[in-house]
Every structure is written in structure tokens, then in C-alpha cells.
Amino acid sequence: MIHAVVRDGGIRLAEPLPADWPEGQPLQIDKYEEREPTADEIKRDFALLNDLCADNDRADEELLERALQEADRIAKDQVRREMGLS
Numbered sequence: 001m002i003h004a005v006v007r008d009g010g011i012r013l014a015e016p017l018p019a020d021w022p023e024g025q026p027l028q029i030d031k032y033e034e035r036e037p038t039a040d041e042i043k044r045d046f047a048l049l050n051d052l053c054a055d056n057d058r059a060d061e062e063l064l065e066r067a068l069q070e071a072d073r074i075a076k077d078q079v080r081r082e083m084g085l086s
Contacts, residue, residue, distance in 0.1 A: 002015065
């Protein structure tokens with residue numbers, strides 16, 4: 001899905017178009033209505049996520065968790081330095 005906004009009476013893209021869209025490609029533009037997902041949609045999405053994650057390798061998950069913890073530590077250290085707290 002391509003995101004865009006209406007500005008000065010025209011449509012302005014918020015991101016580049018896909019490279020495989022040829023010149024003259026017909027498009028359909030609909031107004032985006034922000035809304036809260038329904039309980040059924042949330043359940044469906046979490047079930048899909050669970051299915052996608054079911055085959056994950058535990059060692060990969062542990063490696064990812066350690067990398068995320070290290071990135072968090074580095075970010076906090078940087079903020080402390082920038083604020084003069086360390």
C-alpha cells in the first residue's frame with residue numbers, strides 16, 4: 001500500500017512508488033479511514049503471527065534477544081552522555 005496525503009489540492013506521495021510500476025499504470029485511490037481493529041481482527045493477526053513464529057529456531061531467538069538488549073543498553077548510554085548524566 002502506498003501512503004500519500006492531500007496537499008494544496010493535489011496528492012503528494014509519502015514514499016517512492018514501487019520500481020516495477022510502469023508509466024501510465026492506472027491506480028485507485030481511496031480515502032484512508034483510521035479505525036481501531038476489531039477483536040476478531042486482532043485474534044486473526046495474532047494467530048497468523050503465532051503460525052509464522054512456530055518454526056523459529058530457539059538459538060536465533062536468543063541471539064536476537066541479546067542483540068536487542070545490547071542495542072537498548074547502547075541507546076541508554078548515549079542518551080545519558082548527551083544529557084550529561086554520565
